[in-house]
Amino acid sequence: MATQLFPDFHIIIVPGLHDSSDGHWQSRWHRSFPEFSRVRQDDWAHPELSAWSTRLGQVRARDPRPALLVAHSFGCLTSVHSIARSAANVAGVLLVAPADPDKFKVAEVLPALPLPCPSILVSSSNDPWMRASRAAEWARRWDSELVEAGALGHINADSGLGDWHGGLRLLHRLAEKAHNGMLAISA
Numbered sequence: 001m002a003t004q005l006f007p008d009f010h011i012i013i014v015p016g017l018h019d020s021s022d023g024h025w026q027s028r029w030h031r032s033f034p035e036f037s038r039v040r041q042d043d044w045a046h047p048e049l050s051a052w053s054t055r056l057g058q059v060r061a062r063d064p065r066p067a068l069l070v071a072h073s074f075g076c077l078t079s080v081h082s083i084a085r086s087a088a089n090v091a092g093v094l095l096v097a098p099a100d101p102d103k104f105k106v107a108e109v110l111p112a113l114p115l116p117c118p119s120i121l122v123s124s125s126n127d128p129w130m131r132a133s134r135a136a137e138w139a140r141r142w143d144s145e146l147v148e149a150g151a152l153g154h155i156n157a158d159s160g161l162g163d164w165h166g167g168l169r170l171l172h173r174l175a176e177k178a179h180n181g182m183l184a185i186s187a
Contacts, residue, residue: 005033005172006068006171006175008065008066008175008179008182009065009066009067009068009091009175009178010037010060010062010063010064010065010066010067010068011033011035011036011037011067011068011070011171012036012037012038012039012056012059012060012067012068012069012070013026013029013030013036013037013038013039013070014039014056014069014070014071014072014075014076014078014079015038015039015041015044015072015073015075016047016071016072016073016074016075016076016078016099017044017045017047017073017074017099018044018045019041019044020072020156020157021156021157022157023157024072024156024157025155025156025157025161025162025163025164025167026038026070026072028162028163028164029070029163029164029167029168032163036070037059037062037063038059039052039055039056039059039075039078040055041055042055047074047078047104049077049078049081049104049106049109050081052074052075052078052081053078053081053082053085056069056078056079056082057082057085057086060082060089060090064089065089066089066090066091066178066182067089067090067091068091068092068093068094068171068174068175068178069082069083069090069092069093069094070094070096070171071093071094071095071096071098072096072097072155072156073096073097073098073099073129073154073156074099074104076095076096076097076098076099076121077098077099077101077104077106077110079093079095080093080095080110080111080115080142081106081109081110083111083115083116083117084110084111087115087116087117090116090117091117091118091178091179091181091182092117092118092119092120092174092175092177092178092181093115093117093118093119093120093174094119094120094122094167094170094171094174095119095120095121095122095142095144096122096155096167097122097123097124097127097129097130097152097154097155097156098121098123098129098130098135098138099129099130100129100130100131100134101138103129103130111141111142112141113141113142114141114142114143115142115143115144117178117181118145118174118177118178118181119142119143119144119145119174120144120145120147120170120173120174121135121138121139121142121144121145121146121147122147122149122155122167122170123135123136123139123146123147123148123149124148124149124150124151124152124153124154124155124159125148125150125151126151126152126153127152127153127154127155128153128154129154132148147170149166
C-alpha cells in the first residue's frame with residue numbers, strides 16, 4: 001500500500017514504554033496516516049530489548065519498501081538494536097527523546113558505532129529520561145543529526161505538541177536524506 005506522504009517508504013511507528021497514549025504525537029500521526037504501520041508489543045510495562053527488537057523486525061518484514069522508523073523513548077533503543085541486528089531495508093530512523101540506555105541497563109548491547117542509515121535524534125533540554133548532554137553523546141556515537149528541540153520534557157503527550165508539525169518536517173527531511181542515499185547507491 002503506497003502512502004500519500006511517503007510513497008517510497010514503509011513508515012513504522014515504534015512507541016516506547018507503556019505505548020503512546022491517544023494524545024501522543026505518535027498516536028495522532030497514526031490516526032492521521034493510517035497507512036503507517038505501528039509496532040504492538042506483548043508487554044508494554046516491561047520492556048525487554050531483544051523481544052521488542054524481534055517484534056519490530058516482524059513489522060519491518062511485512063512490507064518490501066525501505067522502512068523509515070519513527071521511534072520514541074525506549075522505542076529508540078528498540079530501533080537501534082533492531083538495526084544493529086539487521087539493517088536490511090531500513091532507509092532511516094527518527095529517534096525522538098531516546099531513553100537513556102543506562103537507565104534500562106542495555107547500553108552494552110547497543111552499537112556505539114555510526115548507524116548504517118540516515119538518522120535524526122531529537123532531544124529536549126529538560127527530558128527526565130535522558131539529559132541533553134547524554135543525548136548529544138549518543139547522537140555522536142550513532143552519527144545522527146542532533147536536533148535540540150528546547151524544553152519539551154519527554155516530547156510526549158504532556159509536552160502539548162498536538163500533531164507536532166515540526167516532527168513531521170523532520171520526518172520529511174529524513175525521507176529526503178534516505179531517498180538521496182538510495183539514489184547514490186543505485187548510481
